[in-house]
Amino acid sequence: MTTPAALDAHALRADFPIFERPSHGKSLAFLDSAASSQKPRQMLDAMRDFYETSYANVHRGVYELAERATEGLEAAREKVRALINAPSAREVIFVRNATEGLNLVAYAWGLSNLGPGDLVVVTELEHHSNFVPWQFIASRTGAGFALIPLDEQGELRLDALEGIAEKGRVKVVATGVVSNSLGTVNPVEQLVAWAHEQGAIMVADAAQAVPHRKVDVQALGCDFLAISAHKMCGPSGVGALWGRAELLEAMDPFLLGGHMIRSVKADETTWGELPHKFEAGTSPMAEAVGFGAAIDYLEDVGFDAIERWEHELAAYALDQLAELPWVASYGPPASRRAGIVSFNVDGVHPHDVAQVLDFEGIAIRAGHHCCQPLMKKLGVAATNRASFYLYTVPEEIDRLVAGLHVVRKAFA
């Protein structure tokens, strides 16, 4: 790779303590950021600082510490709002992760808005978290369930939309923004337009997108968007669901209990205002602060720079893999995909590939990547997946390729 990038991945690696630890006696080549990202010191420090100086339960206490804690949480909420250009911070709900956010919409919106004759539309590319909740809610409500199919390059077949619309009243279209298994970047604006034409809401699973590129909910036009902090340098245990205020206000709450109520009486309970209506119990407060710090860190690096860097890495990886006749890679060409590469080695099961690479200090993912319908479509039980982030350097891809030679030799 010769192109100079706007970010210096080698320098950024120094922010991540985990890279100091060897793996199997070698330096760690972490190529599994799509599963979860590593954490920069700056984020870890922010969480520690919160616990050490500003920790108390939020929104309830009158004392100074509680005020500081509340400010910390709400500042983080505002950072999420700004990150995705949401119109208002009250539309940003802290959840445990994107999966929980998607379940929230499926249950709290779906149960009251779907019935026989209605159609729920997802895609063959979906991660199980944006597939299974919809499948379940469709069957619970009697609504139909249809899939937008893929072509051989792993891209959505928009020509199939017309036929899908004939199967029922399309009420919800739920798709990923970026595929976690093939790296496909979906044509979200077109899907939003089609959804709205049908009178449907559009739910975007942005777990694999928001960490790696600028995502603007107003520009996209979607109605809901789900994010996981742990995939974007933030801690595990917190994520965000963004939703249009008018939709959230009309919905039943999801989880119930303390903090999400206005008044509780023996015969009647009323719900609190947004976003609290959807934040029952004590929020993951320090985690939210960590989430905010992660956003600051990434904004500092620059999302455009991150996107460009990953694109270069993906193009480099695909080129290198194309040189190996005994490796097959899946998905669209580099120009239409994010920093994710899925591949198989002839005659060697992904689990064994990943195991041998592990012995070389290289971490990749082997399996179905929570996309069993996609694996079926590809005609494989599993694939290997290498995924990149701001701290990935080309040398790690070189090590991956060298590792694949070791794999081939070992199982020849």
Added chain:
Amino acid sequence: MSEFEQLYREVILDHYKSPRNHGLLDPRDAYAEGQNPLCGDEISVTVRFGEGDVIEEVGFEGRGCAISQAATSMLSDLVKGRTARDVAAMPKDELLDEIGIPLTPVRLKCALLGLGVLKVALHKAKGTPLPEEWGTSAGDITLN
């Protein structure tokens, strides 16, 4: 011995590349199939019984990692000549000792898939008991 050589012992690679008792039996007295959904291993097992429910022949097929296929191949040799009841009660450690390699919890599931599927086949054909525990955690392996 490198880490690779410790896990992928000669005997493992041998059983993987030249699996014993490979190919489903026809006719057969027992059949079951199972997958390890975590990583895409699949095994199908057939059995033919002789006198007194003794396992005379075993035939298996599958698609999966070297550990899962080799373990099933080694298992198939281990159980021939034993009764269904005896094999149904076979503790997983017996197979693991035979395999003789260091296995993490994740790869334990690969190694024990074949044993689980065989036990289901025996249960379906002869009513032998199913153990509560498959490897390290029940429910991750879907067995038919």
